[in-house]
Amino acid sequence: MEKVIANIPVKVNEQGYLLDFSQWNEDIARELAREKGIVLTDEHWRIIRYLQEKHKADEPLSIRGIKKSGIIPIKEFYRLFPGGPLKVASLIAGIPKPKSCL
Amino acid sequence: MKNLVILGAGTAGTMMANHLVRVLPPEKWQITIVDQYKTHYYQPGFLFLPFDLYKPKQVKKKGKKFIPKGVRYINEKIERIFPDENRVELESQELSYDILIIATGSKIYPEEVEGMKGPMWHKNIFDFYTYEGALALRNYLREWQGGKLVVHISEMPIKCPVAPLEFAFLADDYFKRKGMRDKVDITFVTPLDGAFTKPRATKALHYLLETKHIKEVPNFDIERVDYEHNKIIDYADREVEYDLLVTVPPNLGDAVIERSGMGDDMNYVPTDKATLQSKAYENVFVIGDASNLPASKAGSVAHFEAEILTENIQRYIKGQPLKKEFDGHANCFIETGGGKALLIDFNYTHEPVEGTFPLPGVGPLTLLKESRTNHLGKLAFRWIYWNLLLPGRHIPLVTATMSEAGKHFETKES
Known part of the structure; x- marks a missing residue:
């Protein structure tokens, strides 16, 4: 389906995740974050860039991977992106929701 | 003589x-397979052991029985792989190879969660992903008087991702049969959005949780187990109390992958998802749970991969381009208790849907819908595993890549 975010029509799935990363930009990220009640700081951006790089390298994302990478302590990750940090951060970063089964 | 090592x-x-x-000429290729253990376990059977539905002897056999004549079988621990030198170091000897197949699987690592593998491990905190865990849990359940049962997934990915849910369903059934369902409170705790996360499956299956009175605690990323006060705590400081905790600890690839410097964050080997060739070494192939493929970690996936990998090994030897054919096909029975089961069939791009299997429009198995026939299918599968699957015989009508016929597709997932 299509959704207009920051005045740009983009393709999203039922849960609001962007379907085409090439449509993502920083304004869209700010708007998606705002919908989640988050104002993006430098610290948020650092994590968003990190997740996008991992996604481009085709590396699956997990809380464990984040923990092991040392990019951010998990408690802090929760503080930045409340209510399921990996899911929320992936949504804002314009990358698919981390995979699960059914 | 060339060497292929598994x-x-x-x-x-x-x-x-x-x-x-069957396909490599014995005068040219020596095939060697290495495993430190002499026992081959039927891992899907671990789900049934705790409820006294299977006996221990039904889930284990001598590994040797299934290794064909002409293949060298070595029971030794694998110390390290040296992929730049095409050799593998075992406990007491060294093997050099022309082609290596990594099939070292994945394992549970309860020590990865603080307090999990503490003094209460296998006392009132159990896994059912090992033979020992499932058996210890069976003995505990035989005597248990009831209380709060928490069925818990630590993190994804896990082997056989539906097994914890099946465990909850079978537990409901087990306590009903024992006439003590009213004394047991069942809660399903998961790091995912819910017990089911895909829209179609949620719609078709959520009633199962409701009718069985299983509570759900979603989005729970465990930080630690407080074994002194019987509760699990997540990173957002939420707590869930238990009297009996049945957990699926973190699943990681084998430690030998880490020792060899060949794994990702979870010790899984980065692998091409269509050809099964490792990304770093062209003469190293990966099959089953050991790979980092975005497919389910399930025996059915390994089965479908095996057909394609066999073809690709032959192509690699002949110097031909590899077949990019693997589509992530998985096919799983899900026990729902009371002699019924579901069947799901899916791949990288298609989520599980309703329909019939394996014959379009005929079945006899029904997809994404409970039936008694499906349950019989799951029970029959143990025979199929030992007699058709392990020996590498073709299972009639079931294809390596997913068939779309007879299935009710509306949308393709991106």
């Missing part, structure tokens, strides 16, 4: 040995 004699490794011995 590391791991579980479901995937054993199947590959059986497939390859």
Whole structure:
């Protein structure tokens, strides 16, 4: 389906995740974050860039991977992106929701 | 003489040995398979052990029985792989290879969660992903008087991702049969959005949780187990109390992958998802749970991979381009209790949907819908596993890549 975010029509799935990363930009990220009640700081951006790089390298994302990478302590990750940090951060970063089964 | 070495004699490794011995000329290729353990476990059976539905002897056999003649079988621990030098170091000897197949699987690592593998491990905190865990849990359940049962997934990915849910369903059934369902409170705790996360499956299956009175605690990323006060705590400081905790600890690839410097964050080997060739070394292939493929970690996936990998090994030897054919096909029975089961069939791009299997429009198995026939299918599968699957015989009507016929597709997932 299509959704207009920051005045740009983009393709999203039922849960609001962007379907085409090439449509993502920083304004869209700010708007998606705002919908989640988050104002993006430098610290948020650092994590968003990190997740996008991992996604481009085709590396699956997990809380464990984040923990092991040392990019951010998990408690802090929760503080930045409340209510399921990996899911929320992936949504804002314009990358698919981390995979699960059914 | 050239050497092909298979590391791991579980479901995937054993199947590959059986497939390859038929297609590689014995005067040119020596096939060797290595596994430190002499016992082959039927891992899907671990789900039934705690509820006294299977006996221990139904889930274990001598590994040797399934290794074909003409294949060298070594029972030794694998110390390290040296992929730049095409050799593998075992406990007491060294093997050099022309082609290596990694089939070392994945394992539970309860020590990864603080307090999990503490003094209460296998006392009132159990896993059912090991033979020992499932058996200890069976003995505990035989005596248990009831209370709060928490069925818990630590993190994804896990082997057989539906097993914890099946465990909750079978537990409901077990306590009903024992006449003590009213004394047991069942809660399903998951790091995912819910017990079911895909829209179609949620719609078709959520009633199961409601009718069985299983509570759900979603989005729970465990930080630690407080074994002194019987509760699990997540990173957002939420707490869930238990009297009996049945957990699926973090699943990681084998430690030998880490020792060899060949794994990702979870010790899984980065692998091409269509050809099964490792990304770093062209003569190293990966099959089953040991790979980092975005497919389910399940025996059915390994089975479908085996057909394609057998073809690709032959192509690699002949210097032909590899077949980019693997589509992530998985096919799983889900026990729902009371003699019924579901069947799901899916791949990288298609989520599980309703329909019939394996014959379009006929079945006899029904997809994404409870039936008694499906339950019989699951029970029959144990026979199929030992007699058709491990020996690498073709299972009639079931294809390696997913068939779309007879299935009710509306949308393709991106």
